[in-house]
Amino acid sequence: MRLFDFRTEYRENPLGLATKHPRFSWKIASDENDTVQTSYRILVTDQRGRETWNSGPVQSDQSILVPYEGDPLEEETIYRIQVFVSDNHGKEASIEGSFETGIFDAHHFVAKMICPDFPSPQEACPVFSHSFSLRQRVSRARLYITAHGVYEAAINGSAVSDCRMAPGWTNYRKRLQYQIYDVTNLLGDTNQIQVTVANGWYKGILGFYCQPNQYGDQLGLFAELHLQYENGDKEVIATDENWTVRTGQIRCSEIYMGETIDTDSPEILEGSISTKNFDSSVLTAQEDEPVRITERIVGIRKITTPRAESLIDFGQIVTGVVELHVKASRGQVIRLRHAEVLDKDGNFYPDTLRQAKSIDTFICNGQEQVLRPHFTFHGFRYICVEGLDHFEPDQFIACVTHTDLEKTGDFRCSAPKVNQLQQNISWSQRDNFLDIPTDCPQRDERLGWTGDAQVFSWTASFNRNTALFYSKWMRDVASESSLEKGVPHVVPDILQSYSASAWSDVAVILPWVVYQIYGDEGILKENWTCMHEWVDYISNHCNDRGLWQTGFQYGDWLALDKEESADRTGATDPYFIANAYFLYVTDLTIQTADILGHRDAGAKYRKLYQKTLLAFQDEYYSNTGRIVSETQTAAVLSLYFNLARSQDRDRVLRTLISNIERHKNHLSTGFVGTPYLCHALSENGAHDTAVSLFLKEDYPSWLYAVNMGATTIWERWNSIHPDGSFDESGMNSLNHYAYGSIGDWLYRKVAGLSQIEPGYKSFLVRPMLTKGLEETSLHFDSVYGPIVIENSCKLGKIRLHVEVPPNTHAQIHLPEKEEILKVGSGVYDYEYETKTDLSIPRYSSDSTLAELLAHPLAKELFEQMAPGMLDGPMIQFAYQMSVTDMLGSAPEARPLFETIIEALNRSDQENQS
Known part of the structure; x- marks a missing residue:
């Protein structure tokens, strides 16, 4: 037996935990069948090695969301957890993890919500800055940060994280998330922190009528850098009137409309700092996984449309932004327009976006550049490239962006x-x-x-x-x-x-x-x-x-x-x-x-x-x-x-x-x-x-x-x-x-997986034989471990493979059998004869001409039985129509299509045999 995948509040070794009674979960792996946890013991120690909770042996099979019940946790403290487990086979195993607490009471923050003031109204994103020096060597540095708007932060030129669109969208009037970052390795003797803030959901254009200022008309930044020195001293550097602000390269940014970045010679305006009333009680630590770029898809082909538009196709509708790798002339303006689809003539079709312009604009500086928007996202498969005459598909990368949820x-x-x-x-x-x-x-x-x-x-x-x-x-x-x-x-x-x-x-x-x-x-x-x-x-x-x-x-x-x-x-x-x-x-x-x-x-x-x-x-x-x-x-x-x-x-x-x-x-x-x-x-x-x-x-x-x-x-x-x-x-x-x-x-x-008890502590395996689906496979990573169900019904046999994780049990209802098998953890394989045939003809009157012609035999048959038919205008128009729809205008062709469909299905069956 071994333990794996230890979590605290669903996270691995979380940073900045703001709950006073975190819950612990672990999974069990075992080579023996019918394995059940019989007891656990949890030991928690703080960063000084002091024991804060020893649960003692607890006779229980609970292995998910076990709450901490020790001494009160302290803020900004690292805790080590050890879990010891025994099972019904007399085996023992252990696992370790950690968590670091953050701030329990938002009133403990001392920062002010600072705002930019410029001589005239600005669309350009403000860049807040602050320089500071360290008194001595730092052992730990944590940045707590949020904004009225969306932000990106850097220390000494390095981004503090790969998170995007932080702090996220909440009911800002009652709840504002803040993020916590470990920035220890970014600090030197002298330092500068820079934070760019954009409108985002707070101040930006939203809704059917594209109205701005849904939550407020003034951007703001709230941040605290908590330093702990090696000698034990602590220092807090917080946003206040001593920070500075100016405009930068991001000239405007809206979620719906897109972003403009000027890397040539943007007009930089210096502003002043003001503060606004802010109730810190609305602050809450980051509650879910952050938004990240989770995949990068290189452009697969370049298209020139009938309207002479130059497009890049990424082959998949995604959400995110496009990263451009380019060397263009200084001052050259490149625009990327986004759309989900092309129209029936093959032209760029942005109409599904309605009023959302979704145009990103880059003004180049004459050097090799990698350009990517910061504070917007688009839904698209295609981009229309304007202002760049010669380019290749691999210069464009679709950066898939969403909350970074674990695939289960x-x-x-x-x-x-x-x-x-x-x-x-x-x-x-x-x-x-x-x-x-x-x-x-x-x-x-x-x-x-x-x-x-x-x-x-x-x-x-x-x-x-x-x-x-x-x-x-x-x-x-x-x-x-x-x-x-x-x-x-x-x-x-x-x-x-x-x-x-x-x-x-x-x-x-x-x-x-x-x-x-x-x-x-x-x-x-x-x-x-x-x-x-x-x-x-x-x-x-x-x-x-x-x-x-x-x-x-x-x-x-x-x-x-x-x-x-x-x-x-x-x-x-x-x-x-x-x-x-x-x-x-x-x-x-x-x-x-x-x-x-x-x-x-x-x-x-x-x-x-x-x-x-x-x-x-x-x-x-x-x-x-x-x-x-x-x-x-x-x-x-x-x-x-x-x-x-x-x-x-x-x-x-x-x-x-x-x-x-x-x-x-x-x-x-x-x-x-x-x-x-x-x-x-x-x-x-x-x-x-x-x-x-x-x-x-x-x-x-x-x-x-x-x-x-x-x-x-x-x-x-x-x-x-x-x-x-x-x-x-x-x-x-x-x-x-x-x-x-x-x-x-x-x-x-x-596939046949249903929970009987919450969390799949007990679950039902009951795949239903489905004509047309001879084989099915399901893999699900439950909170207790992986569940696998693989089922097939072909060549006169039913085969069922089931994997049940330790500390759970299952009820298996075999297809065509009345008996329900009750099993514990383990791997189970069943095979028996059946008279059921789940195969269906691949081609039918619901098939399109395009599907028929995908078969290597189809064109040959059409040429033999109806020479020249595939060249007719009716066929070209009906390429995506079903056979039934086509025959509505040419019923005399029904015997021809039925004969060809029968021949194609017979060919497939012979190949399978």
């Missing part, structure tokens, strides 16, 4: 298009998890829409470790919510719009998801008030029958079962949705009350739930089980939230299947129905219907976008039409993760 989950299968979909889901999460969970990264929005976040939260928390990310954002949700106003639609809230079902329900759903995935009861305790007050808010706005039927609702946003000209809320009764979610979050609040020991609250909400459920059933179902709204979404919520009467569930399921059939086995759901659609089918004996719907490749479907070349998830099912034209509603992001919520169905139902 991976799903793969035997269907390449499904793998591409999974990759698209992953990219949209990366691109939109930039300090907050945004809806999109490219246009004049980029807001923390609560509905988008909650429907995607299960999928997100499989792909990446979101524990700290969501905990930080939930603190802003709570700070902007109240019993009187409810919960905002976006957080941080710049829209002043409150309380709509599915959106505001994030207050309950997100803490519950974090608890289930990470076993973190702390997030339930921290958000209990916000959770139950949201349920109370709804209850307070119900009518005499106990139903919520007033006020604005988004409904099933962007559903396809209602004309766009009417509105975007879909055909499902919006108050059906509101009350379905009311019941759902009330149920979660009941379970939370039970976990936290709030017995009276649990009883109160149980009574509320029963009353509301009866009223809901009376209002929205007939005596024979017919739903008032016979839409896919109404049926899905009825089944998934367990709202229909037990005797009516079969009829509701038939209603759902019938509706799907009327839509030619396609979905018609929006943001609300889509996350649960396939779940509801698979859980109610209609898995084959879920699979058929999921694997559709024409509009509307997940794989339609894949066939159209998508590298991220679209906001709309038809963001790009088959002919290459675009939705022109003015709301058409090509990077919106909401419909990526299908990932949770792939992980839970197809």
